[in-house]
Amino acid sequence: MYEKTHFIYCEDAQICCYESGAGVPVVLLHGNGEDSSYWKNQVPVLVRMGFRVLAMDSRGHGKSEPGTRGLSFGLFADDLKTALDTLNVPKAHIAGFSDGGNLAIKFALKFPQYVDKLVLNGANIEMFKGVKAYTQLPLYPVVGMLALAGKRNPAARQKHDVLALMTRSYGVSWDDLRQIEAPALVIVGEHDMIRDAHSRRIAETLPNGEYLCLGGTSHFCAMESPARFNLALLRFLRYTPSR
Secondary structure (H helix, E strand, O other), X not given: OOOEEEEEEEOOEEEEEEEEOOOEEEEEEOOOOOOHHHXXXXXXXXXHOOEEEEEEOOOOOOOOOOOOOOOOHHHHHHHHHHHHHHOOOOOEEEEEEOHXXXXXXXXXXXXXXXXXXXXXXXXXXOHHHHEOHXXXXXXXXXXXHHHHHOOOOHHHHHHHHHHHHHOOOOOOOHHHHOOOXXXXXXXXXXXOOEOHHHHHHHHHHOOOEEEEEEEEEEOOHHHHOHHHHHHHHXXXXXXXXXX
């Protein structure tokens, strides 16, 4: 699916970043517990339309090492900056799914000069209030059990560190969103696990945000309805003016 694979040294970890195509850079960021293969239905289309696609496996995911400093969105954002600097990308569109959307927000706040446009697919600001209870509540006992098992089992500890990202704040407030000037598309599924009012509020709070709901789809709308998702993605990237 990807033409090149880069392993980029980010202090204490090797971070895997995939690349395909040429043209305006688009960074794709996957969700919790996933890797860059999530975007298999988007990459070929973006390449055909003249974009340079860069997809990063977040630290502790896919082929990226976890390092020694734990997992956090702030550290993920630093890794992304290092990857873009290494690959000579001074500015790019940033598209993130779920936890990748949260990472896109965190990155835009820490390094706004690197961001052209944002695509936030199923992102959230408040883990507990933003995610529907049937998804969020079962996480806490699982994370607790993995914490206990992880004292003796490195694999369980790794699973705990990844899943725990979905149970705590990642340090972004509603007031922070008002600082992001990049044009932003907030795209969700009709039956998303993110509360619709929460997604709408994200779009309304962003100074240049817009909201789009894909009917009949879930949180994984990019996989379930790639044609409609890709059309919305391309329309936004190609025809929405940059600031």
